[in-house]
Amino acid sequence: MKIVVPVKRVIDYNVKVRVKADHSGVDVSNVKMSMNPFDEIAVEEAVRIKEAGNADEVIVVSCGVASCQETLRSALALGADRAIIVETDVELQPLAVAKLLAAICHKEKPQLVICGKQAIDDDANQTGQMLAALMGWGQATCASKITLNENVATVTREIDGGLETLEFPLPAVISADLRLNAPRYATLPNIMKAKKKPLETINPGALGVDVAPRLRTLKFSEPPKRGAGIKVADVAQLIDKLKHEAKVL
Amino acid sequence: MAILVIAEHNNVSLHASTLNTVSAASRIASLTSSEIHVLVGGAACRAVAEAAARIAGVAKVKLADLPHLGDMTAESHAALIVAEVTNGTTAYSHILSPATSHGKNTLPRVAALLDVAQISEIIAVEDVDTFVRPFYAGNVLVTVKSSDVTKVITVRTTGFDAAISEGGTAVIEDTSATPDAKQPRLISRELSKSTRPELGAAKVIVSGGRGLGNGENFQSVLGPLADKLGAALGATRAAVDAGFVPNDYQVGQTGKIVAPQLYIAVGISGAFQHLAGMKDSKVIVAINKDPDAPIFQIADYGLVADLFTAVPEFTAAL
Ligand SMILES: Cc1cc2nc3c(=O)[nH]c(=O)nc-3n(C[C@H](O)[C@H](O)[C@H](O)COP(=O)(O)OP(=O)(O)OC[C@H]3O[C@@H](n4cnc5c(N)ncnc54)[C@H](O)[C@@H]3O)c2cc1C
Ligand SMILES: Nc1ncnc2c1ncn2[C@@H]1O[C@H](COP(=O)(O)O)[C@@H](O)[C@H]1O
Numbered sequence: 001m002k003i004v005v006p007v008k009r010v011i012d013y014n015v016k017v018r019v020k021a022d023h024s025g026v027d028v029s030n031v032k033m034s035m036n037p038f039d040e041i042a043v044e045e046a047v048r049i050k051e052a053g054n055a056d057e058v059i060v061v062s063c064g065v066a067s068c069q070e071t072l073r074s075a076l077a078l079g080a081d082r083a084i085i086v087e088t089d090v091e092l093q094p095l096a097v098a099k100l101l102a103a104i105c106h107k108e109k110p111q112l113v114i115c116g117k118q119a120i121d122d123d124a125n126q127t128g129q130m131l132a133a134l135m136g137w138g139q140a141t142c143a144s145k146i147t148l149n150e151n152v153a154t155v156t157r158e159i160d161g162g163l164e165t166l167e168f169p170l171p172a173v174i175s176a177d178l179r180l181n182a183p184r185y186a187t188l189p190n191i192m193k194a195k196k197k198p199l200e201t202i203n204p205g206a207l208g209v210d211v212a213p214r215l216r217t218l219k220f221s222e223p224p225k226r227g228a229g230i231k232v233a234d235v236a237q238l239i240d241k242l243k244h245e246a247k248v249l
Numbered sequence: 250m251a252i253l254v255i256a257e258h259n260n261v262s263l264h265a266s267t268l269n270t271v272s273a274a275s276r277i278a279s280l281t282s283s284e285i286h287v288l289v290g291g292a293a294c295r296a297v298a299e300a301a302a303r304i305a306g307v308a309k310v311k312l313a314d315l316p317h318l319g320d321m322t323a324e325s326h327a328a329l330i331v332a333e334v335t336n337g338t339t340a341y342s343h344i345l346s347p348a349t350s351h352g353k354n355t356l357p358r359v360a361a362l363l364d365v366a367q368i369s370e371i372i373a374v375e376d377v378d379t380f381v382r383p384f385y386a387g388n389v390l391v392t393v394k395s396s397d398v399t400k401v402i403t404v405r406t407t408g409f410d411a412a413i414s415e416g417g418t419a420v421i422e423d424t425s426a427t428p429d430a431k432q433p434r435l436i437s438r439e440l441s442k443s444t445r446p447e448l449g450a451a452k453v454i455v456s457g458g459r460g461l462g463n464g465e466n467f468q469s470v471l472g473p474l475a476d477k478l479g480a481a482l483g484a485t486r487a488a489v490d491a492g493f494v495p496n497d498y499q500v501g502q503t504g505k506i507v508a509p510q511l512y513i514a515v516g517i518s519g520a521f522q523h524l525a526g527m528k529d530s531k532v533i534v535a536i537n538k539d540p541d542a543p544i545f546q547i548a549d550y551g552l553v554a555d556l557f558t559a560v561p562e563f564t565a566a567l
Contacts, residue, residue: 011385013522016388016521017384017385017388017389018388019389026384026385026389093366094357094366094367095360095361095364095365095366095367098361117503118503120385120386120502120503121384121385122369122384123369123370123383123384123385123386123502124367124369125353125357125369126357126360126367126369127357128357129323129354129355129356129357129358129361130357130358130360130361130367131361132358133327133357133358133359133361133362134361138324138432138433139323139324139354139358140433141323141353141354142350142354144496154436158350158496158497159350159351159438159497160349160350160351160449160497160505161440161441161497162438162439162440162441162495162496162497163438163439163495163496164435164437164438164439165435165436165437165438166322166433166434166435166436167433167434167436168432168433168434177503178486178490178503179489179490179496214365214366214395214396214397215366215368215393215394215395215396216393216394216396217391217392217393217394218379218392218393218394219391219392220384220389220390220391221389221390221391221392222388222389222390223383223387223388223389223390226528226533226547228545228546228547228548228551229533229548229549229550229551230549230550230551231540231545231550231551231552231553232550232551232552234552234554235552235554235559235562235563235566236566238534238550238552238563239563239566239567241550242511242532242534242550246511246532246549246550248453248510248511248531248532249478249511249567
């Protein structure tokens, strides 16, 4: 069985993003880029499934600019077997990414796609569901536990009120939530080995996918700043302020 | 053309997030003079349709009462919505769902099947085709304009007031849509049982972080305060990961987005992933022993103190 894991290159989660002065975008100059944290969890899960003998190959795919190769190399260092970059300078929106991934799925015929639940840049939480729809497959988003048995997946999902467990036949798409696993760190020998693993470059045209954006961003802005209030001396003053100033008690 | 709002419910009662979504729909409707319809899909859920029909501003409720819709899977509900939109008698310009687990799970599937973009978690309507939504954990707001014929949108409930839940007299119509029944099997659903209000609906939230130390402290220190205030309990990712409380307590970028009248952050450092979920609260109180904790930069009232003495004192004084 093959597992495909889509990985997105995003601004590192520790960076506080700023909007450019002319509102045309966010400032990405000299900003640290990393693999989307949820995608690291997805790669880790796929590698664990392979290590447990339930998969033969883990293929990581990234869509975007040429430097996504770095992200793919990190995924290879975590234990993925080979990588595909769908290279384009066009701004990719979730529907376009889902179509590119669907084209890859038609080619590679994986039994399972594990993606991240959301990219921490666009916070869209869409791509996995869209891919599942395009393939006519079942889906389980926000997974916190995955069990595979032959061609059946049992997945526990984090939902608003708690947890639910679904069972469905493969192929399917599963998206990883934070508590699915704790990803390993890449060791130096594995980082070296990753450099020699195969990495294929494809362009969207070769996959027959139109990636033109459907949404036009008119403006980037910063939300209204919330200023710091005051420090109170003790509990008595806190209660007094909440009662008489804020009037919320 | 009309606007279709997807009702959030559990087959028994209509969820309040539907009301905020109707409000967002009303904003659009006021620009286009179109009708608002609410789609209720579920099993033995007529009471939900009746509640939806009473929402002010709703013209029609479409009811799909079918056994296989009862488990609320994305597959069956996306098929229902697509069938309703493509084969139904009404042409819909917008499909709106609250950004709940169910909405976020289902609407991207609908959008892909209709070959249109999906716009996630809007917080404002600028025009019929132009919406504001957060990026980067709410550190950036983007204004996006859609070129698609059908706009498929999830609505962040904290961005819109609730529509009035009584007084409407919409007609209830059984839909003729025949959605696909192929779907995963629901094995179990474990919902946290609590007598406290739901996070999304609470006027007051008491939220705890890693500073609480363990699950027992979390309940014994914060529980009595929450009870006195009639508050919901929330938590940081760190507190959930450490097993203090279940996952559905998590507030933040990748948890719940809340905006109560009063948010009391206890033993929480204030990482921006956490702030993303609560910074629109009306009044924020922070109790932390570290005077430099970033949470103080957004708190209206900060108390630098050990939570294990300050919180019981606070509770006792109420
Ligand atoms: C992809 C991603 C998504 C994330 N999503 C979320 C999210 O949705 N929600 C979220 O919350 N986090 C999220 N995080 C995690 C976030 O970055 C922080 O790690 C987390 O919010 C920290 O939680 P905390 O404040 O409880 O813990 P800490 O940062 O460890 O802070 C604990 C605080 O408690 C104080 N304290 C300790 N003891 C006491 C005492 N006795 N009295 C008073 N104060 C005390 C300390 O001074 C400290 O400030 C996410 C991270 C990533 C990478
Ligand atoms: N450009 C991309 N390349 C590869 N995978 C992506 C890309 N964009 C999104 N994904 C995958 O889809 C998931 C959800 O992204 P989103 O729908 O943008 O929140 C991510 O966690 C990735 O697994």
